[in-house]
């Protein structure tokens with residue numbers, strides 16, 4: 016995995032922030048909301064009478080919620096496992112449409128916000144799951160805990176017999192473990208006795224998601240209504256129990272009618288789930304501001320994870336031990352090598368694992384956004400669910416109500432917007448919590464359109480969000496990649512409510528980088544190599560958020576102004592297992608590694624590991640050297656030229672020299688008139704390469720670009736088996752599929 020690859024962690028959820036003192040005194044657990052919305056002045060002055068009133072309000076609210084629940088059918092939970100936000104977006108759109116279809120009680124949560132315990136306890140009768148996979152069939156970060164518990168063999172048979180479910184799986188068939196996570200959900204729910212109320216779908220990105228997902232969602236409503244409102248007469252008829260409480264409110268949320276202007280397929284306006292409570296207590300505000308200024312605090316730095324893995328919520332703060340460019344100053348590309356000092360962290364990583372880094376947005380972008388929104392970045396806020404008892408007392412509320420908030424509160428609402436780590440300053444939330452630069456999703460365009468004062472600007476934004484505006488969306492949004500600030504500047508009449516905006520913006524995701532070292536060769540360090548991302552769009556030059564942030568931070572070292580030891584920089588990171596993508600334990604096992612560009616980074620770690628293991632191994636009888644006694648290890652690397660971007664160039668030769676690598680090929684694509692890539696060099700190795708990959712136990716590892724390179728390499732492997740193994744194309748494909756299943760053909764690719 017490389018930095019540009021969307022991250023395995025989209026949620027960035029935070030450990031509970033310290034609660035206001037008054038809240039602690041009143042006996043609120045961390046994460047619970049003050050009934051008055053958490054506004055400190057009221058809580059601070061609260062005597063017995065106020066607390067009694069608050070308690071009475073909560074009880075009344077709970078009783079009302081229970082009454083509404085009984086009258087309005089069973090609750091539908093739309094849960095997502097999402098790394099880069101697509102499943103989350105689909106889930107939110109489905110939930111936003113629920114009330115329009117007469118389903119009054121619904122909520123949308125990540126699996127880990129939902130919690131396995133509630134599902135196992137029968138509190139979630141209807142579950143629509145939207146799930147993707149990340150890494151090599153890995154679980155998105157916001158579902159790791161849930162799926163871990165779901166998969167436990169000790170879960171009793173029939174545990175989920177009262178649950179009705181369906182799964183929409185998103186995946187990409189270029190990946191070795193296609194649909195691994197959605198299939199795990201489906202299989203385990205079925206095994207534990209749950210009933211599928213609507214056919215599951217596996218939507219493959221290779222075929223384009225939109226059309227298939229739209230069709231699946233269109234078909235979902237009938238069965239979902241049957242499940243939620245058992246006497247419902249079908250999707251086109253009226254809800255069986257009369258006009259549901261949500262139905263009236265739904266009119267202006269509906270996709271077609273709500274957007275108006277004859278636009279079709281505009282996502283429903285998702286209800287804003289949160290209200291913001293501004294901190295009025297000076298002492299409390301000063302405490303929050305001081306904690307942010309001191310970030311990372313001594314407690315952050317002292318954080319130690321017993322398993323040595325860490326997480327986006329509790330990262331390890333690693334010192335930068337070294338940084339240098341692997342590309343020449345003349346090169347168009349800039350690839351940076353950074354070594355992190357992880358000594359004392361207990362991080363026992365393995366080659367093939369990745370580091371997740373928690374980046375920050377560009378401060379200039381954040382300041383520009385604050386100015387455009389007319390907001391004070393120093394203002395401190397907390398978050399409370401819309402529909403909670405003190406809603407009316409909220410100093411700042413959003414415009415829409417939430418169909419789901421009452422029920423989510425009744426069932427113990429999760430902490431909302433955990434990635435903002437509130438209470439915090441608004442500037443902090445935008446800098447660390449929100450994704451401000453990814454191509455805006457349609458639900459965000461809908462929200463922005465809804466808050467334009469100018470009718471033409473509103474229509475333009477809604478058009479981009481509509482089905483009919485597909486081409487404009489592809490060109491202006493997907494290709495143009497406008498940041499949120501670009502859009503707000505282009506549509507000056509747009510003034511979205513802050514709570515709705517913070518609720519709609521995706522979390523700023525951690526970025527994953529393949530580890531490029533072995534702990535055996537660099538004890539206490541973990542190295543990464545990544546391209547500093549720059550790309551041209553219709554809106555001009557763009558910069559990758561994380562790689563630009565990292566490159567700036569280490570500039571004093573790369574420019575030679577400071578030695579690494581003089582830079583007191585610490586960065587938050589965590590470890591993610593590479594799963595099957597790791598060198599075979601047995602040194603006799605033949606391995607083929609293919610990694611052009613920064614895809615070669617993990618193989619530097621593989622080979623360092625191999626070199627050290629070979630050195631440690633007792634002498635092998637009859638062999639000239641340790642390396643000769645080991646199985647063959649081949650590497651195919653590709654870059655543009657030897658002068659510009661020959662990443663770790665001298666190190667490959669050293670691996671050949673000391674016998675760690677038994678065969679090395681490099682394709683300099685621009686060194687001659689016609690382009691030469693790794694797959695061309697593989698073809699030239701014909702018979703010898705065929706012998707390698709068909710040897711007993713042989714492993715093939717591919718790392719890098721999934722859109723082109725991985726496909727070309729796969730096709731080359733197929734033709735190699737055809738030509739040299741007398742197989743038909745189908746047999747060759749089946750042989751590779753079998754190797755995939757046995758975890759001997761493993762790809763770590765990104766597109």
Ligand SMILES: Cc1cc2nc3c(=O)[nH]c(=O)nc-3n(C[C@H](O)[C@H](O)[C@H](O)COP(=O)(O)O)c2cc1C
Nearest residue numbers: 097098099100101102147148150152186187193194
């Ligand atoms: C780094 C990365 C790894 C992925 N790994 C897999 C995988 O192992 N299996 C699969 O079926 N899809 C894989 N995908 C495809 C995603 O499941 C797909 O892009 C999905 O739409 C992402 O949804 P999300 O944004 O909700 O995470 C991967 C995508 C990325 C970017």
